[in-house]
Amino acid sequence: MNNSVNSTVRLLGAAFRALLVLTVVTGVLYPLAVTGVAQGIFPGKANGSEITANGKVVGSELIGQTYNLPKKDPDDAEEAARPDLKWFQPRPSNGLGSNSVNTQYSLILSGATNRSGDNKDLIDWVTAAKAAVVKDNSTATYKVKPSDVPADAVTSSGSGLDPHISPEYAELQVHRVAEEHNLDVKQVEKLVADNTDGRTLGFVGEPRVNVLKLNIALKELTEK
Numbered sequence: 001m002n003n004s005v006n007s008t009v010r011l012l013g014a015a016f017r018a019l020l021v022l023t024v025v026t027g028v029l030y031p032l033a034v035t036g037v038a039q040g041i042f043p044g045k046a047n048g049s050e051i052t053a054n055g056k057v058v059g060s061e062l063i064g065q066t067y068n069l070p071k072k073d074p075d076d077a078e079e080a081a082r083p084d085l086k087w088f089q090p091r092p093s094n095g096l097g098s099n100s101v102n103t104q105y106s107l108i109l110s111g112a113t114n115r116s117g118d119n120k121d122l123i124d125w126v127t128a129a130k131a132a133v134v135k136d137n138s139t140a141t142y143k144v145k146p147s148d149v150p151a152d153a154v155t156s157s158g159s160g161l162d163p164h165i166s167p168e169y170a171e172l173q174v175h176r177v178a179e180e181h182n183l184d185v186k187q188v189e190k191l192v193a194d195n196t197d198g199r200t201l202g203f204v205g206e207p208r209v210n211v212l213k214l215n216i217a218l219k220e221l222t223e224k
Contacts, residue, residue, distance in 0.1 A: 049062050061212065064163040065163075088173050090162075093161065126154045141175070164197075170196070174189050191217050197210070
């Protein structure tokens with residue numbers, strides 16, 4: 001009996017020491033080492049890929065944002081968001097809620113509804129979104145056709161947090177943005193071109209435009 005108790009005590013002691021050592025190594029030393037290396041080599045990425053403007057952090061290049069007008073009634077939770085048409089708009093992450101489980105690019109929640117392509121609610125949402133894009137981006141001198149609207153203008157990303165839009169969607173918004181700011185269309189087209197990122201390593205993914213960076217460049221242009 002004594003030998004059995006002693007063996008159990010030794011095993012528990014060994015297990016406790018192993019737990020303590022592994023906790024220190026994997027729970028303290030390893031995270032500190034990884035954090036130190038990240039801060040030393042990739043400080044920007046380690047701190048959330050923050051984007052600054054006029055000395056202030058205005059967002060992350062990894063997370064999308066909305067560019068909406070203030071609510072008419074701040075206390076009305078049901079009031080639909082209205083896009084501020086002075087700025088380039090991101091792909092949808094809010095609105096009627098049929099296309100994404102996320103609202104307002106909330107970091108607490110990411111994901112999509114995974115509705116099928118023949119789902120009536122999704123079809124109705126995309127149809128309404130396309131009509132809104134055509135209406136919002138048509139100007140006195142530039143008319144948008146439904147066939148001009150790219151998919152990312154009316155569908156959210158899988159996470160609902162995508163900070164990028166396609167160059168096609170950015171270009172579709174050029175005339176409207178130029179008119180809103182009394183700018184020459186070619187100036188705004190150049191902004192889009194300057195803020196278009198190519199494929200990673202030249203062949204991975206698709207060309208894309210970071211909406212926050214583009215709107216910061218637009219703001220700087222209008223303040224000159």
